[in-house]
Amino acid sequence: MEGHRLxxxxxxxxxxxxAGCSIATVSRVINGxxxxxxxxxxxxxxxxxxxGFRPSELGRSLKSLRTRTVGVVIPSLxxxxxxxxxxxxxxxxxxxxxxxxxxxxxxxxxxxxxLVETLVAQSVAGLVLTVSNATGNPTLDALDEEGIPYVLVxxxxxxxxxxxxxxxxxxxxxxxxxxxxAAGHRRILFVxxxxxxxxxxxxxxxxxxxxxxxxxxxxxxPVELDYLAxxxxxxxxxxxxxxxxxxxxxxxxxxxxxxxxxxGALRAMGMGVPxxxxxxxxxxxxxxxxxxxxxxxxxxxxxxxxxxxxxMIFEQLEGQAPPTVERLPFVVRPGGTxxxxxxxTDAAPPIPEPDPATSPK
Amino acid sequence: MEGHRLxxxxxxxxxxxxAGCSIATVSRVINGxxxxxxxxxxxxxxxxxxxGFRPSELGRSLKSLRTRTVGVVIPSLxxxxxxxxxxxxxxxxxxxxxxxxxxxxxxxxxxxxxLVETLVAQSVAGLVLTVSNATGNPTLDALDEEGIPYVLVxxxxxxxxxxxxxxxxxxxxxxxxxxxxAAGHRRILFVxxxxxxxxxxxxxxxxxxxxxxxxxxxxxxPVELDYLAxxxxxxxxxxxxxxxxxxxxxxxxxxxxxxxxxxGALRAMGMGVPxxxxxxxxxxxxxxxxxxxxxxxxxxxxxxxxxxxxxMIFEQLEGQAPPTVERLPFVVRPGGTxxxxxxxTDAAPPIPEPDPATSPK
DNA sequence: CTGTTAGCGCATTCAA
DNA sequence: TTGAATGCGCTAACAG
Numbered sequence: 001m002e003g004h005r006l007x008x009x010x011x012x013x014x015x016x017x018x019a020g021c022s023i024a025t026v027s028r029v030i031n032g033x034x035x036x037x038x039x040x041x042x043x044x045x046x047x048x049x050x051x052g053f054r055p056s057e058l059g060r061s062l063k064s065l066r067t068r069t070v071g072v073v074i075p076s077l078x079x080x081x082x083x084x085x086x087x088x089x090x091x092x093x094x095x096x097x098x099x100x101x102x103x104x105x106x107x108x109x110x111x112x113x114x115l116v117e118t119l120v121a122q123s124v125a126g127l128v129l130t131v132s133n134a135t136g137n138p139t140l141d142a143l144d145e146e147g148i149p150y151v152l153v154x155x156x157x158x159x160x161x162x163x164x165x166x167x168x169x170x171x172x173x174x175x176x177x178x179x180x181x182a183a184g185h186r187r188i189l190f191v192x193x194x195x196x197x198x199x200x201x202x203x204x205x206x207x208x209x210x211x212x213x214x215x216x217x218x219x220x221x222p223v224e225l226d227y228l229a230x231x232x233x234x235x236x237x238x239x240x241x242x243x244x245x246x247x248x249x250x251x252x253x254x255x256x257x258x259x260x261x262x263x264g265a266l267r268a269m270g271m272g273v274p275x276x277x278x279x280x281x282x283x284x285x286x287x288x289x290x291x292x293x294x295x296x297x298x299x300x301x302x303x304x305x306x307x308x309x310x311x312m313i314f315e316q317l318e319g320q321a322p323p324t325v326e327r328l329p330f331v332v333r334p335g336g337t338x339x340x341x342x343x344x345t346d347a348a349p350p351i352p353e354p355d356p357a358t359s360p361k
Numbered sequence: 362m363e364g365h366r367l368x369x370x371x372x373x374x375x376x377x378x379x380a381g382c383s384i385a386t387v388s389r390v391i392n393g394x395x396x397x398x399x400x401x402x403x404x405x406x407x408x409x410x411x412x413g414f415r416p417s418e419l420g421r422s423l424k425s426l427r428t429r430t431v432g433v434v435i436p437s438l439x440x441x442x443x444x445x446x447x448x449x450x451x452x453x454x455x456x457x458x459x460x461x462x463x464x465x466x467x468x469x470x471x472x473x474x475x476l477v478e479t480l481v482a483q484s485v486a487g488l489v490l491t492v493s494n495a496t497g498n499p500t501l502d503a504l505d506e507e508g509i510p511y512v513l514v515x516x517x518x519x520x521x522x523x524x525x526x527x528x529x530x531x532x533x534x535x536x537x538x539x540x541x542x543a544a545g546h547r548r549i550l551f552v553x554x555x556x557x558x559x560x561x562x563x564x565x566x567x568x569x570x571x572x573x574x575x576x577x578x579x580x581x582x583p584v585e586l587d588y589l590a591x592x593x594x595x596x597x598x599x600x601x602x603x604x605x606x607x608x609x610x611x612x613x614x615x616x617x618x619x620x621x622x623x624x625g626a627l628r629a630m631g632m633g634v635p636x637x638x639x640x641x642x643x644x645x646x647x648x649x650x651x652x653x654x655x656x657x658x659x660x661x662x663x664x665x666x667x668x669x670x671x672x673m674i675f676e677q678l679e680g681q682a683p684p685t686v687e688r689l690p691f692v693v694r695p696g697g698t699x700x701x702x703x704x705x706t707d708a709a710p711p712i713p714e715p716d717p718a719t720s721p722k
Numbered sequence: 723c724t725g726t727t728a729g730c731g732c733a734t735t736c737a738a
Numbered sequence: 739t740t741g742a743a744t745g746c747g748c749t750a751a752c753a754g
Contacts, residue, residue: 011747027750028749055748056747
């Protein structure tokens, strides 16, 4: 119906005509899948160049029923942790001639199955995902059944047989909580964003609780601050924490973004960070270094985690490598937001940064 | 290796058999492209549900030679500005049943043409891109010739006929520079990361220069800080700036990430921000609110820009809407890093935040 | 070494 | 209302 001179699409047939050979020969030259005479090869290459021909991935994929794309499902790009991981995935995928099909759930676990289905309908070669809850997850089970390779990032699945790249969330949070305890803090709370919809967050809480109990201190229930709520809401919640007589002197936050937000809200309330309250985060986002005082946190190799997850996809595609859970090393990074507990000292000097505690691995 | 029953791929043919009809009828039911008898329709729907059939996008696309994917090319996901824009694109694409094919150049302009080619080879429905230099860009010209819809984000092309979503970079930088001037600053420098490879950065410099000249002040050449260099390198460059007698009291940075880094380096040098030097950024990243002091900046609707760019892709696909450059509104947001010039006052109180200057539009 | 051809999954035209 | 047949761009099996 469109006129006859549409943007003349160049197919393998166009090239064949121009080079004076069959489409099979063109295909052979392009893919190096079989020997061809030098003359014909030269003519084909010339034709390809002149016409600017790029083989359609569509046709190519329809044969193999597999594309050179890898699907990605993450909660949100707005969190620099996920952005960094995706950056790592993209770089690694590109090195392998693949492209990312990117989707986000906006932290809505109900969207996970449909996004995965969408990506599977696109015949992705594999999937890298961060889900709300990896353990006993039916969507993942379905992928297992269909034999589609996938690797989790950040999730730390309890099911065996699931591939994942993560850190030991409990050990890491325990380590950073220990640092607070070592600095003389006794009343320490765990602050979580979206606790209910994040298995990572719960793991981290477990690490906090273990550290507290081991030290003979009381592990309190997590304080929940809605991720999406505004600063005023956070402030209200925080004010109630400090209303009672038995104020906390240390806050362990389930991630860095939350920690920065909490520290900001506390200062807005007129509380000194770290003079009156120490705040530690989790992840080690780049901006933590830039702010003043710098954010004390658990540094995790987020970009590398994305890269590694993508590597594992290809390892699975190549048939080797059974699905395994890889725990990458973390480092507790002391920072300006962590000081000795105010009860023990008047000056409350920040803790120096010697020889940071490293992960067991 | 898994049992003998290969992951039995379910195609439209499987469904047709199960429903006892032809594949054409199945197709009609699924797409609602023609009327079918209620009985047959019911059988088909049942079969689809039982088998968990999802039509392959591959086969579907091969017919139309167009996929339900949109290609994205950005410099890097690590910059929250691009991450936010991509988040906007993803949300809008999802609303329209499309998926993003995401690639990054790592700020290497030479990679732009090849990434675009890769995406075109995937038969994307359109492209959203941020390029190093939009004006007279041959890659974009090639897209025009092939009739593939594309929309630029952040770039502010000088060529007509190019679709783009951006802010008026010059006007915005002029406005924020004017704010510094109004605060009594006289010696103000423009600091850029990767000046050579970013037309946005150059536009912003123009705005700075115009503000300075208009105020009868001297516009200095841009100070270049390599984006990827470490803090120490930044520090060395900055120290040389303050070595001379005629020290700047205000720094206009070409983006927020750079501004935060600069402010951090200055403090590490023992300089008070904003007591001795005011620092302003550009973009309005979320973290700017969280840090203390808050970052003075130009707030731009980054997420919305991504959304809008995606909307424009679909408008072009639907045939309406000629390619246009849309400049979205910006707001100068004063913040804690901006104070009156130290020469004019001893106390150097931060400027209040009254009635922020808005964009002309 | 090269050409012909079948077929990947689907939408669609043409017959019935 | 339905089915049979065609073709989208490509790769690979088979002939020559």
